[in-house]
Amino acid sequence: MNTRFAVAVHILTLLESQKGEPATSELVASSVGTNPSLIRRLMGRLIKAGLASAKRGVGGGAVLGRPANQIRLLDVHRAIDEDAGVIPIHQTPSPKCPVGRNIARALEGRFEAVEQAMYDELARTTIADLASDLSRRNQLRRARA
Amino acid sequence: MNTRFAVAVHILTLLESQKGEPATSELVASSVGTNPSLIRRLMGRLIKAGLASAKRGVGGGAVLGRPANQIRLLDVHRAIDEDAGVIPIHQTPSPKCPVGRNIARALEGRFEAVEQAMYDELARTTIADLASDLSRRNQLRRARA
DNA sequence: CAAATGTGTTACCGATTTAGTTACAAATCA
DNA sequence: TGATTTGTAACTAAATCGGTAACACATTTG
Numbered sequence: 001m002n003t004r005f006a007v008a009v010h011i012l013t014l015l016e017s018q019k020g021e022p023a024t025s026e027l028v029a030s031s032v033g034t035n036p037s038l039i040r041r042l043m044g045r046l047i048k049a050g051l052a053s054a055k056r057g058v059g060g061g062a063v064l065g066r067p068a069n070q071i072r073l074l075d076v077h078r079a080i081d082e083d084a085g086v087i088p089i090h091q092t093p094s095p096k097c098p099v100g101r102n103i104a105r106a107l108e109g110r111f112e113a114v115e116q117a118m119y120d121e122l123a124r125t126t127i128a129d130l131a132s133d134l135s136r137r138n139q140l141r142r143a144r145a
Numbered sequence: 146m147n148t149r150f151a152v153a154v155h156i157l158t159l160l161e162s163q164k165g166e167p168a169t170s171e172l173v174a175s176s177v178g179t180n181p182s183l184i185r186r187l188m189g190r191l192i193k194a195g196l197a198s199a200k201r202g203v204g205g206g207a208v209l210g211r212p213a214n215q216i217r218l219l220d221v222h223r224a225i226d227e228d229a230g231v232i233p234i235h236q237t238p239s240p241k242c243p244v245g246r247n248i249a250r251a252l253e254g255r256f257e258a259v260e261q262a263m264y265d266e267l268a269r270t271t272i273a274d275l276a277s278d279l280s281r282r283n284q285l286r287r288a289r290a
Numbered sequence: 291c292a293a294a295t296g297t298g299t300t301a302c303c304g305a306t307t308t309a310g311t312t313a314c315a316a317a318t319c320a
Numbered sequence: 321t322g323a324t325t326t327g328t329a330a331c332t333a334a335a336t337c338g339g340t341a342a343c344a345c346a347t348t349t350g
Contacts, residue, residue, distance in 0.1 A: 003235040031245040033237030057347025090148040092178030100176040102282040117266040137247040201326040202318025
């Protein structure tokens, strides 16, 4: 896996914290710690999936595509990693071997169950959950100061 | 992810199908569709984890380290991918941003739950399960012929 | 209209990972 | 001793990943 999924979740959580105020890729990039072009590339997928929308020009930027409590981590994962089977299977087994002949199909079934378990768990958290988690953490931080 | 996990499962399932007869890396490689050296490298990790053992020289090769019904896919995953967090988090967020400051810790908790769900599912299948799955598939195949 | 702002998109780079390959010392057996 | 097989190191080609520069296009402002 790559960190794109984590970054995408970061982006959307930041958009939620903006309360509808558009965030430029410049602003988002400074929060994520990378550069605007990379953010815009990721944002493109989020927009395509309806999780965000963007406006060009002065005063432009990105906002959430729908309420944060209706964006599950599962939706984000689907938007970012599209097809990509989570657990890849080698495509080289020998058709002449009783094991090699069937192993791929046998593994497919098991691996799908594993992915499904992952998806079920990813469906349990929304961007709103994360946002309130963050604000709780920041309150604690202020209380200690 | 890489295909090493799938290949490792393939290897162990083949060993099980050998009924205690040692399999050379040459034989295993021909079933997997790669070369013996790669197999020996992977086998090294399986041996280190106690899932297999090997003998050198004439009549040598690898056998299972314990009964197939006591080798879960989870054990194989641990043997192969060791540390490797399943869902990586970017290490670059800005400490100056209220979101960037806490996002990593917030994500950690959620991602751990996801990984745990994965592990729970991986623990439900053993090499013995796969072996009997394969023999069932081969029986069907013979019945059709 | 012209300038400034900001997105959308392409192309490219360097570092890392991956699978594959060669080579050879060490161990084992006949 | 000679044949076989593992264990391990070194190297390569291709893919992936995060990062960067460049620029056309859209939008707002003056």
